[in-house]
Structures are given as C-alpha cells and as structure tokens.
Amino acid sequence: MPDVNSGPALVSMAQQFTGLPMRALIGGPLNAAAQANNMMAVTQTNFMLDTCFNKKTGKDAAGNDTTTLEPIMVTMHITRGVITESESKDDKGQPTAEITNVTTQFDLPLLTIIPLNALGVDNVQVDFDMEVKSSYTDEASQSSSESTHAEASFDAKLGAGWWSVEVKGSVSHDSQSAQSTKSTYQKSNNAKYTVSVHAGQLQLPEGVTTIIQAFTNSISPITLGSSSSSQAS
Amino acid sequence: MKNQIPCPDCQKPIPVDTELLLRGHEFICGHCGLQLALAPTSRPMVAGVYTQFERLLDKQQSHQSR
Numbered sequence: 001m002p003d004v005n006s007g008p009a010l011v012s013m014a015q016q017f018t019g020l021p022m023r024a025l026i027g028g029p030l031n032a033a034a035q036a037n038n039m040m041a042v043t044q045t046n047f048m049l050d051t052c053f054n055k056k057t058g059k060d061a062a063g064n065d066t067t068t069l070e071p072i073m074v075t076m077h078i079t080r081g082v083i084t085e086s087e088s089k090d091d092k093g094q095p096t097a098e099i100t101n102v103t104t105q106f107d108l109p110l111l112t113i114i115p116l117n118a119l120g121v122d123n124v125q126v127d128f129d130m131e132v133k134s135s136y137t138d139e140a141s142q143s144s145s146e147s148t149h150a151e152a153s154f155d156a157k158l159g160a161g162w163w164s165v166e167v168k169g170s171v172s173h174d175s176q177s178a179q180s181t182k183s184t185y186q187k188s189n190n191a192k193y194t195v196s197v198h199a200g201q202l203q204l205p206e207g208v209t210t211i212i213q214a215f216t217n218s219i220s221p222i223t224l225g226s227s228s229s230s231q232a233s
Numbered sequence: 234m235k236n237q238i239p240c241p242d243c244q245k246p247i248p249v250d251t252e253l254l255l256r257g258h259e260f261i262c263g264h265c266g267l268q269l270a271l272a273p274t275s276r277p278m279v280a281g282v283y284t285q286f287e288r289l290l291d292k293q294q295s296h297q298s299r
Contacts, residue, residue: 040293043289043293047285047286047289051282051285051286052282072278074271074272074275074278074279075271075272075274075275076269076270076271076272076275077269077270077271077272078241078242078267078268078269078270079259079267079268079270080242080265080266080267080268081266105272106241108238110278110279110282112236112238113236113238113249113251113254113271113279114236114251114282114283114286115236115251115286116286
C-alpha cells in the first residue's frame with residue numbers, strides 16, 4: 001500500500017510567496033499612479049500659468065530679460081444687508097431703522113475660483129489575488145487471474161460374435177481464481193494571498209495654496225454705493 | 234464643480250460651484266449671510282477658462298480609464 005509520507009513533498013507555500021516580485025506587483029501600479037499625478041501636476045501648473053496669469057516680458061536694470069506674471073482678476077459682487085437710519089421717524093420722534101442691501105464689488109484672482117485640485121488621481125486600489133494549488137495522487141492497482149482447464153475422454157469397444165460392449169467416458173476439470181488490489185491516496189493544499197493598497201487624493205501643492213492664500217488675504221472690497229446714503233462697513 | 238472661496242467679510246469658507254456661478258447664481262455665506270456672485274462683466278472670461286479646464290479634466294479622465 002502506498003505510504004503518504006513517502007510520496008513526493010507538496011510545494012512549500014511560503015516559498016511560492018517569497019519568490020513573488022511583490023515590489024513590482026504592488027509598487028508598479030502605485031508608481032504609475034504617482035507618475036500620472038506628477039504629469040497632471042505639471043499640466044495643472046501649465047494650465048494655471050497659461051490661463052490664470054498674464055505674462056509680461058521686459059528687461060531689468062542690467063538689461064536681462066525678465067518675465068512677470070500678473071494674476072488675471074475677476075470681479076465679484078457681494079451683497080449684504082446694512083441697518084441704516086431712515087428719514088422717517090416713529091411716534092416718539094426717533095428715526096426708524098431699515099435694512100438696506102449694499103452691493104460691493106471686489107476683485108478676486110481667477111485661479112481661486114477654478115477648482116484646480118480636481119485634477120488628480122483620487123483613488124488607487126491594487127487587488128492582487130494569488131492562488132497556489134498543489135496536489136499529489138498515487139494510485140496502485142494489482143490484478144491477477146488464473147484459469148486452468150483439463151479434459152480427458154476415453155472410448156472402448158469390445159465385442160465378439162453376437163455381443164459387444166462399448167464404454168465411453170470423459171473427465172474434465174475447471175479451476176479459476178482472481179485477485180485484485182487497489183489503493184488510492186491523495187494529498188493537496190492551497191493558499192490565497194490578497195493585497196489591497198489604497199492611495200488618497202493629493203492636496204494642492206503647498207506653493208499654489210500659499211499663492212491663493214496670499215491673494216485671498218489681499219482682498220479689499222470697494223464700495224459701489226447703495227440705494228441709500230449708507231456705506232458698507 | 235465645487236470650490237471654496239473665503240468670505241471677504243468674515244473669512245469663513247463659502248462653498249461655491251463654478252458652473253452655477255457662471256450661470257449667475259448667488260452663494261450665501263453661512264456665517265454672516267453675505268451674498269456672493271460673479272459680476273456679469275467677468276462671466277465670458279471665466280467661462281472661457283472653465284471650458285478649457287473641463288477639456289483638461291475630460292482628457293485626464295479618459296487617460297485614467299485606459
């Protein structure tokens with residue numbers, strides 16, 4: 001009978017996984033995403049410089065060529081209610097208060113209202129499933145069959161004159177034997193390995209955020225005037 | 234597409250949708266009630282840049298889906 005212990009060894013699962021180029025399998029897609037993000041950052045910067053800035057070239061005092069980028073400004077209107085004293089007076093002779101909408105305009109850099117941070121890989125997921133299966137089957141079969149056959153016959157005839165005798169006889173022998181042996185054993189193992197990598201959205205580059213913040217801080221509303229003589233606070 | 238503009242009055246962020254801003258919508262600061270809108274004179278310029286931006290975005294999305 002086959003011995004399970006004496007059969008060929010199953011593959012080592014640990015060895016199978018150790019030999020995998022995990023760095024390439026996981027790092028490859030992430031690297032590609034990072035490169036895509038890098039390309040998009042360059043595209044984003046070029047887009048920002050081309051569309052949100054006016055480029056002015058000139059020469060400095062030393063005669064060297066200089067390029068100055070001036071942000072393109074867009075005009076925004078803001079409206080807010082202001083409590084003012086009206087010319088009418090109440091029963092006690094006090095001037096009544098009324099809420100007047102005051103419209104003010106201010107200039108805002110164009111780049112602050114274009115949602116540039118939408119240009120970026122926001123989700124990268126690498127699912128890596130590996131299944132290693134190892135199996136071994138041993139089957140032994142033995143069969144034997146034996147068959148014998150023997151046969152004999154005789155025939156005799158005696159006679160003289162008016163009498164005679166005839167004798168006939170036969171002998172036969174059959175023998176059959178069969179033997180069968182069958183044994184089977186099987187051993188198997190399998191393993192599954194899953195890796196998930198997730199990368200989130202990158203924020204705007206710090207430099208762009210600083211530029212936007214600087215422009216934001218320099219916003220100074222200019223009062224256009226209102227229906228009354230009030231002014232924006 | 235949503236963006237945030239700091240309120241010129243109270244500095245709190247006002248969520249702004251650029252597309253709606255281009256259509257003339259006003260956005261209200263949730264803190265001080267200030268109403269913010271794009272001036273009609275600036276709309277054509279912003280619309281032009283936003284169209285270019287959308288093309289860039291489409292290009293990026295088609296690149297990602299490949």
